[in-house]
Amino acid sequence: MSDGQDTGRPEFTLVQVADPPSSDEEMAPMFTAPVSDGKRHKNDIFRPGPGPMVEFRGVTKTYDGGARGLDGVSLRIGTGEFVFLVGPSGSGKSTFIRLIIRELRATTGEVVVGGRDLATLRRSKVPYLRRAIGCVFQDFRLLPDRTAAENVAYALQVTGHSQKEVRRRVPEILSLVGLDGKFDRLPRELSGGEQQRVSIARALVNHPRLLIADEPTGNLDPDTSLGIMDLLQRINRTGTTVLVATHDQHTVDRMQMRVIALDQGRVVRDEESAGYHDVTGEVLA
16 A cells, blocks of 8 residues: 555555454444443443433523524433434534534533433543544545545544554454455545445444434435445444434335434424324424
8 A cells, every 4th residue: 555655644454354244243243342231441431331322301502692402302312222313404403413422512401421411521531422422424524635444543543542453453344334445445536335434434443332423325325325324224233322313214214213303403203113204294304
């Protein structure tokens, strides 16, 4: 991958890895960690125990000028759940996500993630919270001058992993998301679906307990979107909690997971095994 010039980037000698896992059971130990094993792990921001992964208790977020991003929201997302968050633009989806990763603080009410009340979380602990949450975005947010492998490696390097661990885990996670043979490609050399798979690999490589995907298929064609959502579903089946904010009606209808619909900052629908529409056929997102 190097032409002999010093690029300032870590040079990878990518090792041969086993074939991608063919079952969810084989897939699980590659990236997920026990959520409720009763033990506290080093730098683990989440508290051990069987409680919900996310809980909002009467949460209101009021912005400067008086606009409300959320208005009295109370709900729970259980550990290991797969949840769609839907709603029109301005409904509160972005506020909801930003509260979970503590980019914002609630004006009133409590936001609890992994058993931790985020209002009492010290500023020095916020980076550990964000490392425990993987985020996937519509626009991929890849470093344009870094290869697929280097983009994923960066997420490990900034969290202090050794080069030995980086070299082991990067090929493993890229193979997991179906990118064998694409490790050395720059983002511009990858399709949109492949770039999103790199983004998912980067989000997974630090073994998050919670994966948040914000419009992960918004820039993708229907067939590619199907593959990305199937990958997220496989990840969820291994125990990772997955929250997907989306406007993709076809995906929500096909997967029939729990749907939380927001409108004007309020929860207007919360259904198990639901589609994009409510029972009356009205589109709420």
